[in-house]
Amino acid sequence: MKASGQEVIIVMIEDDEGHARLIEKNIRRAGVHNEIVPFTLGGKALDYVLGENRDGLVNRDRYLLVLLDLNLPDMSGIDILQQIKGNEHSHAIPVVVLTTTDDEREIQKCYDLGANVYITKPVDYEGFATAIRNLGLFFSVIQVP
């Protein structure tokens, strides 16, 4: 998965280490071998995505894809989504919301805020693995700027 000849970095914001490990395993099984940068806290993840001063300028010469869990211990995933999509330098970064929540209003809110894909983590592992593998397919067709 490349964009403008550069490797796309996958930023995984997920507080549950088990989930993170499962997501990584399935992404790898889908044949995606891009670098994955994991974060368990929203604040630290935003420091990385938007830069320490949160101005988003760090994104000028790199290409990211964000996997976002909505329920983080330190802040709400919705806030993270809002900040990424609200910054002119980062709003083009594809954000895949990957969470256990299947509340309709929450899903709608995420799409309204500019989320590109919303995936519910099913308890049924086959469904989970399939969802991630489809995500791998999505990665291979997505036009990352």
Add this chain to the structure above:
Amino acid sequence: MTSTAAFLRSSLLMLGLGILLLVGIVGYSLWLVQANREYSDETASLRLVRASIVGILTTVQDAETGERGYLLSRDASYLEPYSEAIDELPARWKALQDNLGSRPDYAITLDELKPAIDGKMAELSKSIELTRQGKYDEALALLSTDAGLRLMDRIREILNASLERTDNQLLGLVSKQLSAADSLQWVTIGGAIAILLVVGGAILVIFQHVRDLSRAREEVMALNIGLEERVNERTEDLIRANQEIQRFAYIVTHDLRAPLVNIMGFLSELDTSIKAVSAYVMADERTPGEDEIREARLAVSEDLPEAMGFIRSSTKKMDALINAILKISRDGRRKLQPERIDLKALIEANTSTVRHQLAETGGEANITAGYITSIISDRFSLEQIFGNLFDNAVKYKMPGRPLKLDIDIRPDGPRRIRIDVRDNGRGIGQQDVERVFELFRRAGEQDQQGEGIGLAHVRSLIRNLGGDVTVESDLGKGSTFILSLPTDLTKVFRSMDQ
């Protein structure tokens, strides 16, 4: 209800008492009047007795006077009083008999009088007869026997004794009449006073009842006015509680589902790893290939322990979550025990548990209190609430800045008290001021151990006490937790029961 029954009872009692008094007075008055009438009748009849006694005496004396005159003058014209007396005597005697006959005490008088009068009359008629025939000497001789005088004295004596007795009886009757009149007067005065008292008492009772009624009506009106407001308040509370339950259910199901995803996921990973291992172990006669050996080793050395580790930690996590929910539910179900509590003393005692941690960094705790600090509430809940708040304040103090705690207690409208717990800690971001009260949610930098239960617990505890907690915060400068409590928990229960 009880006041109405008491009113009925007391007014009926009053009425009954009044009626009884009046009946008594009327009865006694009637009896007195009747007695008076009897005295009057008796008086009248005694006067007749007296008149008839006087009448017979006069008649007898008239007869004697006529006889003496005739005897001296021998003139027939002097005989007139005698003739009249003789004519009148039977009527007089009859009147005397009529008036005295019914009175047994006079019976002896009549019996004694009859022969005396008869004797006297016989003596008179005999001397007159002798005079008329010209036998003056015989007539004078008859007179000088003194028999007539004695008879006359006897008559006088009997009649005077009767008169005296009659007069005494009359006097007795008069004094009886006077005392009856006196009694009547006193009974009337007493009756008037009693009536005044009963009427006054009745008016007082009615007045009190009317006042109670109007007070109750005012209360009902005030309640009616407040009812709409209370219904709205309750509706808002219900909506809020409902939203909280939904949010709680949402959080709980989400957070419980997360470890389940892990368990199911890593169980599948175990399957995958076992396949790799079994390919090696079950190879039997066939020599396993390089790849198979490498995969089997990798599975045994890395994948299997990793999967089992995650399954174990996820199970523990679920257990911890369930325990946390149980704790909140248990505290929510605990029976509250309202008692009088000095809020200031309770807060002081609670700050002392974190005092040494404050002292370590040169921090301090100040309590300022208004006039009223005494409330009726549940001690255990309040201790938990302040304990959690002070623990949090210590835990999330701004590194390098001595922690300063300011607790301010003051009245907040009628029957409510407000406690501000202000710290100069790291503060909470504006977007997180509601989130910090949610179960399993935390805010800011995650450099402290914690499960995200403390503030959720505080809010559920204080709402159980009929209060609420909110927070105002300035990120990096400090937070103020604003607690509002009813001053009397028992009144909150009562208004909930209504």
